[in-house]
Amino acid sequence: MIVEEVRLRNWRGVRGSRTFRFDEGINLLVGPNEAGKSTVFEAMVRALFDRHTSKAAAICEVQPLGSSLGPEVQLQLVTANRRYRVVKRFLHDPISELWVERGGEMELDHEGDRADEELRQLLGSAGAKRGVTQAHERGLAQALWYLQRDEAIPRGEWSEALREGLSGLMKLSLRTPLQDSVLEAIEAEHAATWTRTGRLKKKSELAQLSVEVPALEEELAARREEMARAERYRRELAALASRAETHRAALTAAREELEQLDEILAEAPAVEERHRVCRERAAEAMRARDELVAVEKRIATLRARIERAQAERTAADDAEARLKTAARDHRRTAEVHARRWEEDLEPKLAALRSQIEELRSKVRLEQLEEEEKDLAARMERRGELEKRLAEAERALADGGGPSAAEWQGAARLEERRRALETRTRATAPSVTFHLEPGLCLSIGQETVRRLDPAAAPVAAEPPLGRRNGELPAGDPTPPRDPTTQRGGVPHRGDDTRPADEAPAYLVTGEATFQLKRPGGAERDGVGASGETTLAAVTIRPGDHEVAEWDRRARAAEAELQGILARFDSSDLGALERQRAERQAREARREELAARLLEVGEGAAGGLVRRLAELRGEIASLRAKAPQAVLPGLEGWAESRAAEQIAELERREQRLRKQLRDEREAEHAADAAYRKEHEQLVAASQRSAALRSTESALRDQLGEALERFGSREALAEALAKAREVVEEREREAVAAREEHEKRVATPRRRRAEVEKALTGLERERRALESERADRMARIEEVAALSLDARIGDLEGRLTVTRRRLAVVERRAVAARVLQRLAENRLQRRAGELVAPVAELVNGWLERLTGKAYRGLALDENLVPVDLKVSRYEEALPLSSLSYGTYEQVVVLLRLAIGVLLSGEERQLVVLDDRLVNADAQRMGRLREILAEAGERCQVLIATCREGEYEGLAGRALRLGEVVVPAGAVREVDG
């Protein structure tokens, strides 16, 4: 393929339209950087390989800035001896047209996507999977076009891409229309089923059939499995039927046996009757024998009992005799004891008790008389004490003196007064005037008291003893009466007392002191005429309560004085002494009263009553025993009487004990008598009863023997009865054996058979139920219409399998054809490697002055290494300099282009790829390019035109010219 013309419109910097025409040989695109050289190649790529509807970023970029028009490219090319025109507009109102020249005229062959597709097929391009076409998707152009940003040898994808490219190349280079058509058909048939890598396509018919067949088989197997249930149930039913058959046989056998048994048992009543009769006769015989045996036994028993009764009766008679003797003895003993205590001991005891009583009355009388005397003496002493008490009470009444309460009231008053006084003195101002001789002081108010400086200060607290209202011992004389020093009492300056003893005044209220000088001789008299008042001093105490305290102190003092006056005492001490005297009198009276109480034991009335009682008792005693003096007791003393009484009492005790003992002995003997008497009675009764029993037994014995006459006759009858019994028992055994054989055993067997029959019937019903169940299950399966479903599935499976076999054979055949065809194409590509390597190596030696040679290519045209002539060693391409590496890649692409340009030229594009060649190598490259240009079309972009000087071909210069929109301008070199 060669490109003859490229026309751009609204493409990057080209806002209008611009056309580039190329020769079939060397074409040089010259221009500075940014002139748009690469833009031309980009437009060629977009036009030939990209979908016109693509809106990839790379396509959006080509739209000129600010333009809304779709970028458009028109390209004219020649391939397969045909000229085509490609028109593509992107983005806005996109179009794609493929024109073909026929008869010298261009005809629109395809449009839109179809045009894109046709073009890709024409150029052997795979087309972009997404976005814009990448280098490896350009078919042959991947190898022949070396553009900016293209990798020299694409990593990873090169091998496959190149293989594709070469296959396409082979198709292009070696193809014939027939072969093309067949290969396309093979590819189409292959692609209908397989991917490029030989995997089955999921949507292919083969894949779908391959999935469908196992699915149908699986479903069929499932349905058959369900159906197999019915078969299983039928097998179970067969087993059940077999069991049922066995049961039926057992049932029949059992029924038959039952019938046989019933036949046997038909005679059972007769046998039973015989058996019963024999049994009864045997029983009868046994009863007769047993009766005789019983009689015999009874006689023996009676005889034994008679003997026993006789022995018992004899023993009872003996016991009765013994009891009679013993009872008689005990009776006699009891009478002896009774006589002893009644006739001897009791009279003695009565006499002794009389003696004791007399003695005791005597003693009591003496005591009463003694007490009577004592009581009379006490009555006398009481009278005397009463007299003395009356005297003492009179003395108490006459003696005076304060009572305890009165004394305590006076003491409390004094205590209160002292407390008030102390508080007043502590609070009220005290004023002392030291007067010059001749001066006097006049005080007119009651609120001033003169204090005696010598007086001891009053204690703030009253002494402890005062709290009880008593003055302490040795207490000083009560204070002087303050009124003697109160206002109106002048104080003279010529007082002889020393100055420090000048009188002090206690001011309890507002008071005025007047300092006066007496005018005349009158010095002692107060208010004497002619005196001169020198000064007046008014003093007012700070605390208003002082006056109140002072008033209350003075009131207490007045009250105290009143008390003292009542008892005619001068002071509190005198009053206390009066109080002591009164206390002594009161004590005396109390003592007498106590003594009186002791003598009178309460009151005089009590003594009188007691005396009367004593006299009454004495009279009573004397009345009871007027001759109360017992013989032998004359001149008795009280102590002796007590001893006598005690002695008598001891004798009484002894007598009482004897009496008691005798009574007890009497009672014991009497009890023994009674007991033995009772036993005697019982023994008599028992003896009588035994006699009666014995007599009765003898009667019974007589009766028992009466039937037989004698015991021998009885024994004979018994022997005969025993023989009969044996005979009857033999008959009964025979009957029982017959009954056992013909009735009992068949009956037991019948019961067993009936039981077995019931079990068999039950089992038969169970089997029948199971059979019905299995049958129902079979019908249940049948109701699922599985047979129809299986039929449908088998039908589908048959058809699908046959179809699968056909499709699979065809698909595998297509795969075989495709792989063989591809294999042949690759072999041809491999055959292409040798001439490519040869051509490249010739150029490489020339380019490097034989420094390098022997570039090795693998079967996919990938450079592997190259040899260094000097060392004859292979170097990896990566060890080459960048410039040399670029040159090797350019030579490889040029060689491929030259060799592929057989029947028609191929286009090689080099987008400014030789910039690193030195001048010498550039010169050699120009020669190589000229050679290549003779075989193929070469487009070279460069910004250094001089380096290609001398290279024959067309040069197109870009850069300065701005083409207006709509205009077409051709720039030729």
Next chain:
Amino acid sequence: MRILHTADWQLGLRAAQAGERAAEVRAERLATVARIVDLAHELAVDLVLVAGDVFDRQEIDEAVLHATIGQLDRLTPIPVVLLPGNHDPLEVGGVWDRRAFARAGAHVLIAREPRELEILPGVAVYPCPLTQRISTQDPTAWIPPRCPEDRRLRIGLAHGALDSLPKRGNFPIALDRAEACDLDYLALGDWHGSMVRGRTAYPGAPEQASFGEKSPGYVLLVELEAGDAEAGGGIHRRPLPRVEQHRVGRFVWCAMETEIRDRTDLVRLEAELAELARPEDLLLRIQVTTPGADAPLRAALDGLEERLRSRLFVLDWTLEERGDLDGALPDGLLGEVDHALAAILDGAPPPDGLEDLGEVAPDVLREARARLRTLVAISEAQG
């Protein structure tokens, strides 16, 4: 005495060979039974005998059973004797034990035991029910000989292979059973083709069940006359039964192979197919062999296939293209590919990298060669 003799209904047959139309084939078998019932009324028969294989298998769907009983009920009052065959023998839990039969009318008699049935006055039927699927025992062996004084019509009813080669068939039936037991008619079933031999007859299947069966689709109308007995060895001479075939089947199953070399062959084939049956009643399995290189012929074949597929009830069409594999292809890549395929077929090792092609089946390789030639031919034809 008019008897409708039929057998081998094989109802519930899955008909898998009919592919996706199997259900319709199954339904049609019931329709055929309905036609038999109609025919019995139409022919005013006295008795209907079904000589075995009424059902295809024991596990048939309940729906099929109910439909069958429904059709049998329509026979009222004509008595019908159903004989268990080797497809539906009298097995425990088998189809004959289904409760559905309890609803069948009294005229429907299931021959459960080999014992004489005097179904109609003067007519004794000797059914020979099968109780297993395979046996070498003659099921008719139990039929007693005629008593000298027996003037009734004696009809045997059995299912098995008429024993032309002794002990070779399943349930072999003695060839001379009818004569030996002095039966007026021995109604047999098992063979799907119709056959009448003296007093012994197979009616064949009333509806074809698969490819390869011959002359099915009929029932037999049998007319018996109680002729006078003649002395001689105790064998009563009676006229042979008059037997008439009546078609009741619908489908024709046909399997064939044919080679189409040119258009003449094509026309011939189409005419042959038209003779076979109405297209809508034809199930065709056909393998067509063609050279394949003749594009117009191939196109015509494709057209025929398309027509048949649209008209025939079932078409199983296989086209084998047997081109001349010896002819050389044009030089170049295509020739190389064909040469490589031929070499592999001859046992040569495949090319490097394609060793696995040695494992490919020869018919696939031949298919590949033929296909290559077809593609070349097509491309050449397209110019």
